[in-house]
Amino acid sequence: MIRAEMKEWHTLTENMIRLLEIVEEEKRDLVIEQVELSLAKREELQSCIQQPFTEEEIEFGKKLILADQQLNKKLNVYMSAIKKDLSNTQVKKDTMHNYMNPYDKVARDGTYYDTKQ
Template identity: 45%
Template sequence: MIRESLISWRKATEKLILILDVQDDEKRDEVIEQVESLLVERENLQASIQAPFTDEEFTFGQELLPLEKILQAKLKVYLKDIRVDIADQQKKKVSVNAYMDPYNQVFRDGTFYDKKK
């Protein structure tokens, strides 16, 4: 008999893998909230998954290892995408500010600029 916590762990992992396949930028906030809640759920389940394991639970756990690797890879890719988007937004912010005030970054080296024409 496999413990309910192991079965719930697998279901949460499979949900996470499916959720992380969503690449829609408009739904990113919803996806992040779902990912966070499922990760918290998995963290809570982890406390109840302790040795000793039966042979059936051990083989079930061996089946979970490839799912964990897939999940870790997808989480890394999703995090990388978020970081890239944040960096792009910061670059846009800097370029917009430079466009709005082009003389802000001009270094004054003590030379005289005649303003009269």
């Protein structure tokens, strides 16, 4: 018989994998919030999942490990998408600043200043 904590861990992992498939920017904050809550619940469950394990739990544990690896890949992809969006936003911000003030970063070395005025 498989422990309820292990089943709940599996359910939370599967829910997070489905959540991370949502890629719309409007829903990103909601997805992040839900993933954080699920990760907190999984952390609480982790202390309940201790040895000794039955044969059935060992087989189920292998499925849990595969699902966890899949979740880690999805989390990395999601995080890299967020980082990419942040860097694109920074580039747009810098470009807009340079457009508004094009002479802000012009080097002043070698410029002649007339001091006889």
